[in-house]
Amino acid sequence: MYSLLLILIPVVAGLLSFFLKEEKTVKGFTLLASIATLAIAISSLCCNKQIEFSATWIPALNSHFSLSLNGMSKMLCLLNCISLPIIFTAIYKNSYKNAAGFYGLMLLMQAGIMGVFLASDALLFYFFWELALIPAYFLCSIWGGEKRIQVTFKFFIYTFVGSLLMLLGLIYLYLQTPGSHSFAYNDFLQLHLSAKQQASVFALMFIAFAIKMPIFPFHTWQPDAYEQAPTPVTMVLSGVMVKMGIFGVIKWLLPIVPLGVQSHSNFVIILAVIGMLYASLIAIKQDDIKRLVAYSSIAHIGLMCAAIFTSTTIGMEGVLVQMFNHGINVIGLWIVADVIEQQLGTRKFSELGGLAQKTPTLAILFVVMCFANIALPLTNAFVGEFLMFSGLFKFNIWFAAAAGVSIILGAVYTLNMVQKIFYGNTVAQTENAIDISLNVKLALVILVIMIITFGVYPMPLLNLVR
Amino acid sequence: MEQTHNSSFITHNSQHMNKLVYLIPLFPLVGFLINGLMRKSLSKSLTGIIGSVAILASFIVSLILFLDVKTNGAMAVNPLFTFIKTQTLTIDFAFQVDQLSSLFLLIITGIGFLIHVYSASYMHEEEPQHFARYFAYLNLFVFSMLLLVLGANYVIMFIGWEGVGLCSYLLIGYWFKNNNYNYAAKKAFIMNRIGDLGFLLAVFWIINKLGTVSYAEVFANASKLTAADATAITMLLFVGAMGKSAQIPLYTWLPDAMAGPTPVSALIHAATMVTAGIYMIARSNVLYNMSEFTMHVVAIVGLATALFSATIAIKQNDIKKVLAYSTVSQLGYMFLGLGCGAYTGAVFHVMTHAFFKALLFLGAGSVIHAMHHEQDIRNMGGLKKKLPITHITFLLGCIAISGMPPFSGFFSKDEILAAAYAHSPIYWVLGVAGAAMTAFYMFRLYATTFLGNFRGTHDQEHHLHESPKAMTIPLMILALLSVVGGLVGVPEILGGHHELHHFLSPVLVSEKAHEIPHNTEYMLMGISVAIAAIAILFAVNKFSKNPEMKEAEGLGKVLANKWYVDELYDNIVVKPLGSLAAFFKNIIEKSGIDGAVNGVGKLVQYGSRQTRLLQSGQVGNYILIMVLAFVLIIFIWINDGHIYRFITKLF
Amino acid sequence: MPISNYIIFCLALFTIGIVGVLVRRNAIIVFMCIELMLNAVNLLLVAFSKMHNGVAYLTDKSTIVGADAQVFVFFIMVVAAAEVSVGLAIIVMMYRNTKSIDINFLNRLKN
Structure with a gap:
């Protein structure tokens, strides 16, 4: 029942909120709804068993509306559920035209993503995969920045191409199932495909996941989309939605086509490592907070992808933990970007400086998050990156060494960002800046507490995903 | 050899002592939290007291533990909680108090406390909340440094290792309005990160080969490593040490790090953090003993750094820069000692260096304080009369660093040089040359600053004053330690027992014992002391009357x-x-x-x-296409068998 | 007469019609060619119908089996005549509008 509620609450609340008139009511209502979902997610943690739900959906295709909630999906659902209340809190003071639509679509997007994490039926998985994309499309193309139409179009088409290939792969798997065919995850697990079949299914489905993550060289939609999307949407996109790609690889590729994964692992890891270095280098040259964080995110995701394909347990546990932690960290960075943009009207480093004098609280919280971004020990990202690098090292020393360079480059661009925004003397733009309001402070403090807690004591997360 | 090691991990029943360990890092952490979170509400004096008392409390606990270790030997490793546990790897958040770490605990908390007290006075011009920020950072630094030395495995060491890097970054960039300082801070952090990558890779290598990171298990199983593994691990660890301890080629951040407040330079960039690399290598001596190659590299890099930075120090005119390059140079000596297998000597030098270099930096701080933030020694001179305590203590520090007997620097440096001689006389010759340069630039600094006539502005002269008690008392204590600190390691040929050596021997095992004939050793001592003495006399003579005022030319310019x-x-x-x-x-x-x-x-x-x-709007075209399509359809219909075969052959 | 003669004749008529439609621009001639094609098909229909039911005719001369196609064709011709009137009306309208009966002139819907 938990699993169904996790989807149902945001869907119903999202649809209801379309009919609300007052902006205040919308905000309050959606915040409450997201907190309710969070409560469900937290209470589902207490249940140790795997939680299953199943109902008939499309009998003609033998596809069921079946959901399952186990370790990894519990964690990702938790991330998904944590992110929205925090985002809603942080943007409480912002105003969006047609707020009802905005907040409603946010909830629907959450529902779609949740479905992806929960579905244990391939067709249902695909259904939610696309369902998550549609609200994102509207959110970006209605509330986005100047170039929103163009960029959102690219984002949509790009991910859609990937999804169709994935659908092909899923249908192929469906046709391989014995008897009257089935989309059920468990039936997929029992397939015995030849190496050649596995390789082609892998290729079809991996492209979809690679685009979603994104992996070099399929990443170019991402910086544009992150930059042009309204920041709250960017938070969901990069904090939660990219995890769909990683999740897809772990749940739908690794166990189903293990030979396909194995035969491609070198290739994918090389791509991922190249992507890490490439994105890190580009991040150094960015002049826009959002673009910098976008490229930094590409680098981090690259490491996760590489670690998955090492097929080492240590690397995999690192990935699982890091998926959660990366979400927390990156949402924090976006919140700061949003605060700065809302208050000062610019995201360009060249127009910022000296904010630490004006907004000390923001500066401190941001610096903590930046250090989490470069995986300083005792912040949450360290644990995941340590395990992932360890796995990568086991796989191949040179890959680990090359990927390790991104640790250094990460420090370069992150500290550059801190310095250019917060240090030095104030400039015209930042002269009259005031420190953050209570709601933003609350959101950021919660994130920072999570960063430190899971950095010092990561065992709850590690136990959850075991 | 393994047996000696196992013996050092033999536990003894002092459960309550084990509990005390956690207090040591806890106090600074609490101090950090109080000062950091309540920085807007605390008064300056309260902030200073909280910051200093936290460290003092740690020092007292450290002292208790040290005495316990001295009588009962190393304590059992006691895990606080499981930090990371995966299917294949378990990392405990555990502390290990043994001879080596307890000695470092004393150095860190003891000197840390003195510097906290000094800072409370030195930084009094700051606004209350920034003053509190300063103390919060400083406490956080001590916390991280304590984690570094207390950790019972490489991961906890790495946590402290990066933590001190973070604090160093924060403190160098403490005056964040100045972008040059921020660049220096960033540079320090990034260069440290390069080293950290090496450290991290070494840890991965260890995990990969041995499946554990705890010292006890790694050292006990070290024999399972092949020679190539040992070399790779030790070299990578050494890369980490290069970054943290400012060795060639990663040393350039340290002189720039002088952008931070002077007490910070004394604590972080002279006495404690930069010696982390030496601690790490000394800690991993079991691994280092397995790789002849790495030992050579360590010795050569250390020697090269010692000489190279000494040459630079000769021509610097910024009082803190001279001391910074001197630090780099002395760190080079420590690595020379490590590379020659003289682990005790290196640790001994860490200790004495902590005394006299902290003293010199704090003395420099006192001068800078008196001169109203003037750091160029060409604008000083004749401060002897105005700052009597600073002058005396600074002089003692200079003598100590120059290696004059019976000051502390003599014993530790001599031990390293003796080990270098046993290794190769060339090392010794170069080492003595470096020592001579050290004596020369230190007394150039001393003479230019304190002797001769005052060369600053009238305004500065008018305001010249001795620093307050809170600053001079730490100076006096450190001066005392600089003078007598060497007595714990008096070698046997000079009638001592080298207590430090006996104390550390359970944890530091040198593969080769360096036996030099006593006569030779006396001669070596004599020569090095004589050369240093000549350098001192020459420098004092040359610079007390006519300090170098001109911009250097030729080689001097290159050095400058x-x-x-x-x-x-x-x-x-x-x-x-x-x-x-x-x-x-x-x-x-x-x-x-x-x-x-x-x-x-x-x-x-x-x-x-x-x-x-194609949609031309010409009816004719449409019809043509229609007709062609009909023809095509009929064609396919007739030949469907062939086409089907063709397609199946394609795929 | 063998059926192949009919088929070849109809094919010729039909092809003439197609070619006429394709190459001529005069609307009336195009129209006439369309009629030609229609009639070719009509003829073929009658011919096939007769051929199909030929056996029945041979055994019983009085049967009218096989004549149903002719009935169809009459219907088609009637409907075609109606079409012709509509088509000619369109052509007349077109001439009034454009002063031409060139069909290539009729591409105003393009763009």
Whole structure:
């Protein structure tokens, strides 16, 4: 029942909120709804068993509306559920035209993503995969920045191409199932495909996941989309939605086509490592907070992808933990970007400086998050990156060494960002800046507490995903 | 050898002592939290007291533990909680108090406390909340440093290792309005990160081969490592040490780090953090003993750094820069000692160096304080009369660092040089040359600053004053330690027992014992002391009356410009990397990859624009197409068998 | 007469019609060619119908089996005549509008 509620609450609340008139009511209502979902997610943690739900959906295709909630999906659902209340809190003071639509679509997007994490039926998985994309499309193309139409179009088409290939792969798997065919995850697990079949299914489905993550060289939609999307949407996109790609690889590729994964692992890891270095280098040259964080995110995701394909347990546990932690960290960075943009009207480093004098609280919280971004020990990202690098090292020393360079480059661009925004003397733009309001402070403090807690004591997360 | 090691991990029943361990890092952490979170409400004096008392409390606990270790030997490793546990790897958050770490605990908390007290007075001009921020950072630093030395495995050491790097970054950039300081802070952090990568890779290597990171297990199983593994691990660890302890080629951050407040330079960039590399190698001595190659590299890098930075120090005019290069040089000596297997000597030098270098930095701070933030020694001179306590203590520090008996520096440096001689006389010769340079530049500094006539402005002269008690008392204590601190390690040929050696021997095992004939050793001592003494006399003579006022020329200019190493790095690393990044951003990303993606889109659009022309609006065309389509359909219908075969053959 | 003669004749008529439609621009001639094609098909229909039911005719001369196609064709011709009137009306309207009966002139819907 938990699993169904996790989807149902945001869907119903999202649809209801379309009919609300007052902006205040919308905000309050959606915040409450997201907190309710969070409560469900937290209470589902207490249940140790795997939680299953199943109902008939499309009998003609033998596809069921079946959901399952186990370790990894519990964690990702938790991330998904944590992110929205925090985002809603942080943007409480912002105003969006047609707020009802905005907040409603946010909830629907959450529902779609949740479905992806929960579905244990391939067709249902695909259904939610696309369902998550549609609200994102509207959110970006209605509330986005100047170039929103163009960029959102690219984002949509790009991910859609990937999804169709994935659908092909899923249908192929469906046709391989014995008897009257089935989309059920468990039936997929029992397939015995030849190496050649596995390789082609892998290729079809991996492209979809690679685009979603994104992996070099399929990443170019991402910086544009992150930059042009309204920041709250960017938070969901990069904090939660990219995890769909990683999740897809772990749940739908690794166990189903293990030979396909194995035969491609070198290739994918090389791509991922190249992507890490490439994105890190580009991040150094960015002049826009959002673009910098976008490229930094590409680098981090690259490491996760590489670690998955090492097929080492240590690397995999690192990935699982890091998926959660990366979400927390990156949402924090976006919140700061949003605060700065809302208050000062610019995201360009060249127009910022000296904010630490004006907004000390923001500066401190941001610096903590930046250090989490470069995986300083005792912040949450360290644990995941340590395990992932360890796995990568086991796989191949040179890959680990090359990927390790991104640790250094990460420090370069992150500290550059801190310095250019917060240090030095104030400039015209930042002269009259005031420190953050209570709601933003609350959101950021919660994130920072999570960063430190899971950095010092990561065992709850590690136990959850075991 | 293994047996000696196992013995050091033998536990003894002092459970309550084990509990005390956690208090040591806890106090600074609490101090950090109080000062950090309540920085707006606390008064300055309260902040200073909280910060200092936290460290004092740690010091007292450290002292208790030290005495316990001294009588009962190393304590049992006691895990606080499980930090990381995966299917294949378990890392405990555990502390290990043994001879080596308890000694470092004393150095860190003891000198840390003195510097906290000194800071409370030195930083009194700061606004209350920034003053509290300063103490919060300082406490956090001590916390991290304590984690570094207390950790019972490489991961906890790494946590402290990066933690001190973070605090160093925060403290160098403490005056964050000044962008030059921020650059220096960033540079320090990034260069440290380069080293950290080496450290991290070494840890991965250990995990990969041995499946554990705890010292006890790693050292007990070290024999399972092949020679190549041992060399790789130790070399990678040494890369980490190069970054943290400012060795060639990663040393350039340390002189720039002088941007931070002077007490910070004393604590972090002289006494404690920069010696982390020595601690780490001394801690891993079991591994280092397995690799002859690494030992050579360590010795050579250390010696090269010692000499190289000594030459630079000769021509620096900033009082803190001289001391910074001197620190780099002394760290080089420590690595020389490590490379020659004289682990005790290196640790001994860490200790004495902590005394006299902290003293010198704090003395410099006192001078800077008196001179109203003037740091150029050419504008000083004759401070002897105005700052009597600072002058005396500074002089004692200079003598100690120059290696004059019976000051502390003599014993530790002598031990390293003796080990170097046993290794290779050439090392010894170069080492003595470095020592002579050390004596020379230190007394050049001393003479230019304190002797001769005052050369500053009238305004400065008017305000010259001895520093308050809170600053001079730490100076006096450190001066005392600099003078007598060497007595714990008096070698047997001078009638001592070298207590430090006996104390540390359970944890530090040198593969080869360096036995030099006593006569030779006396001679070596005599020569090095004599050369240093000559250098001192020459420097005092030369600079007390006629300090160097002109800009240097020729070789001197090269030295004054630090051999242009910064420029070199800028040109061979920073700029090419920047251009590469710009190339990636502007060319590959924009035109290459994104161009390809957009190109596909454009291709589709172009294609449809062209196909659209088929819809010409000419009825004739439509009919023609219709007819052709009919013909095609009929053709396919007739030949469907062939076509089907053809298609199946294709796929 | 063998059926192949009919088929070849109809094919010729039909092809003439197609070619006429394709190459001529005069609307009336195009129209006439369409009629030609229609009639070719009509003829073929009658011919096939007769051929199909030929056996029945041979055994019983009085049967009218096989004549149903002719009935169809009459219907078709009637409907075609109606079409012709509509088509000619369109052509007349077109002439009034454009002062021409060139069909290539009729591409105003383009763009």
